[in-house]
Amino acid sequence: MTPEDNRYAKSHEYVHPEAEGDLVVIGISDYAQKELGDVVFVELPQVGAELEQGDEFGSIESVKAVSELFSPVSGEVVEVNEALTDKPELINTDPYGDGWMMKMRLTTPEEVDEMMTAEEYDEYVEKESAH
């Protein structure tokens, strides 16, 4: 099931609003991790990095592919998931939980509202995989 409390980008990142304030958690969707296969390495930004919506913030590697990661929102990186350094497979096993990538403080919270809902994302994915 695609979690309903997240919003989704066409490039398959999700944004999960934290309970308090303007912090969000960012990762990639379950669909994206399945497409990639076994994740073997993730490159994440430095804490403190300022990102604009659409900026490349890192990359994710499977054994025989590498994909860029794009920030779906603008803001400052306040924390990255250090656990992924040793256990990148967390992205495969728990993309919405322990496999999160970074936390950001939003500068333009409206950007989140423009992203897809879970339902819209499911439809989008269905169309994309039909190609």
Added chain:
Amino acid sequence: MSLPDPLTDQHRYISNASQDVGEMLEVIGIDSIDALFETIPDDVKLKELLNIPGPWSEIESRRWFRALAAKNLTAVDHVSFLGGGAYLHYQPACIDQLLLRAEFLTSYTPYQPEVSQGTLQSIFEYQTHQCLLTGLDVANASLYDGSTGLCEAVLLAERVVRNRKRVVIAKSVHPQYTETVRTYLQNLGYEIVEVGWTDDGRIDTAALREACTSDVFAVAVQSPNFLGVIEDYDAVAQIADAAGAVKIAVICEATSLGILTPPGAHGFDIAVGEGQAWGVPTQYGGPFVGFMVVKDALKRHMPGRLVGETVDVDGKRAYVLTLATREQHIRRGKATSNICTNEALIALAANMYLSLMGKEGLREVGQQCLSKAAYLRAELQKVGLVILPFSGPIYNEFVVRTPFPAAEILADLEHAKILGGIPLGQFYEGHDNEFLVAVTELHTREHLDQFVAALTAVISRERR
């Protein structure tokens, strides 16, 4: 010459003959081989055969090629003191025999690990030897040679440091290596700063300090350097560290690693160099084998192939190409290098050499080179007709200065069946009277005495 029927003259390297061709055409459903080439427009098709010699039998080929080889004056019937980045060392007999095993010689890059464990395991062993010898953490499966290896090292350093523009290369790094780096970097917007040497033949540390501005991303020194002198790694490291630059050690004479303290022990980040000295013939410059070994933190920036250990589905230990996302077939325009084909077979030869010589042999080769070069130097000093311009410590190679142009002296030595050295004037302006002399474990004391006597005779004759 018109185009003959393709089937009149059967060739020994092609199995299918007219009967096969007929049967195959029938299965394909066409009348002639020509029909398969219809997509090539007629106006670019050749109307005649190529104008080249052949076909030759093995008998004719042997005759022609051996006659060419016989025109070369080489170490076959001369005593050679040639070095300068290519050294004749002892080549254990079994290496070449093993290299000719079809499974090594005629296999491809080990893309399918289940049927390539021989090549993969050998590369893993080669990588291990490189780490042990250089004192660094991660070695790749090989690069083309030392010169292109240095190019790759410089580019690697830039990827790590980022946003800096200058690389410092000692003037005593092999001049053809630096020339190659210049070629590689020509469109990338980086500047190469060369730093000279002092009277001892070591890098000029004062000039190095001055060159190491905050804009420098890497410092490369060679040791033993092109003048044969062993550099002071610590002094260089200290200056490079102060500038935050990546430290690159270049090694042209790989056997020196058998006795000299390795760059890893002095905090260098990258050791890169030429593995030819590990028992590979000089063969006019190639194929050789470039090696690169880096600190663990740099491994994801490494160019070229890497082999790693893993297990198969039954839990058996096995080896596989890994961290491949760095490479061109995956990352394409953003790869760490464009290298694909490397020098795998020569790396295999190096693995065999290093295993055969082993812990004791590598030390002994180093010890013999060191001792024989020291003996030759001492003998030359006794005679006193030449100057040994650099006072720094040497391994197996050194510069000799004579009162006359080196080219003339060497031409005279050639008459005495001695290939006496490499004139330095072709590399450094104002050094026309100097040449490089290299000594290895292949030289006997008699060879060395013969060199001294011949050189003495030549200089005395020139004086008259």
Added chain:
Amino acid sequence: MTTTPTALIFEHSKRGRRGYRLPALDVPPAELTPSLMRDEIADEVEVSEVDVIRHFTRLSKLNVSIDAGLYPLGSCTMKHNPRLNEEIARTPGFALSHPLQPDHQVQGNLALLWHIERTLMEIFGLPRVTLQPVAGAHGELTGILMVHKALAKSGNARKYILIPDSAHGTNPASAAFAGYQIKELKSNSRGTVDIDTLAAAVTEDVAALMITVPNTLGVFETDIKRFADILHEKGAYLYCDGANLNSFVGIARPGDMGIDVIHSNLHKTFSTPHGGGGPGAGPVGVSEKLVPFLPTPTVEQREDGTYYLDHGHPDSIGRVRAFNGNFNVLVRALTYMRSMGPDGLRRIAQIAVLNANYIRARLRGSYHLPYDAPSLHEVVFSDKLQTAKDVHTLDIAKRLMDYGFHPPTIYFPLIVAGALMIEPTESEPKEELDAFCDAMIAIAKECEERPELVRSAPHTTPVRRLDEARAARQPVLRWKR
């Protein structure tokens, strides 16, 4: 092949064993200051010559090779490697010659280089060839650097290299190394480049088109001469990746197609052994406009018939490697060219293309052919018919090993999902092609009837499928005690 993986050479090590003997030192032993001398190389090997020979012989048995049978890697041209080439390259006069010897001492080598350049000039139909690059990708970099320098000299080096989406990864990587950005060209339904697509893409900012002829589907770009015209009109260059030269050597010449630069992988078309990944050689032929920019030195002949290295080319891009390229790979390649002669070289292309089309005809129906255009020396199938049973290209490739064959190139070119790229070369006799096709057809049947057998293959190799994710997640890149 054996089925027992072997211990590492380091694990064979036993204190006191020794695999060599040097003559006793006949001069006084010398020493350096202790700070320059290393301690013993901890953990280096101690083994006998017997240990070494057993070890490497056993290792070799874990490999398959072209000498043992068909090795149909597409775009790799795994052909027979004549042993005469090996013998000639080992002639002491070549093997022991030194790269920094003065010209008069190495007239034999220089003559050989001169002759192989003349032979390649004739094969390419181009006025000069540099022998310095030591691999295909190295040749690509050399070629693009020459294009850059030529354009820069006429005022503007430009920004982009056009590369079709079917290209080898080395093409974009080499172009980037030479200082260019890449623009990818989409292939049409034949898998080739449309003339209109190209015409629209060639702007004033484009330096060159880098194209593989025939392309990685084995399809010849029939419009190649018009491509050249379009590029030349805009002052751009046509670069040909010669990886697939084996399909048209002696039939047609790159120079006659308007190609300005071509590299040839001598370890493909000209039979020098791949050696488990190298060494190779990647000579580059150029059109008249690019001759001044060739790497230095070049090999020239004097009127008296002697040869020399010419360092005097002021517009040269410089040297792309120390010394004189992979000389002893060039020796092997020239030996081969002479063995084949003009008729033999043409025959290579004819039989290589015949062999590939025979496989194509026999496997058609059993495997999906995504691009149906006539192909030359290789044929690209896909796993489309097999995916219904959840069997994929990787599985088919692995199952082929159980039938004793090395798999084809897989998942390349990228424009074919689940590609199986098969290149038999001219070396293979009909019986071997039949055995391979029979195996492929049997596997297609297994995909229908016993898909699990294919999915879990290989079953008979020294090791079975590897945990590649583990290798990449926690890299173990060297042995440690």
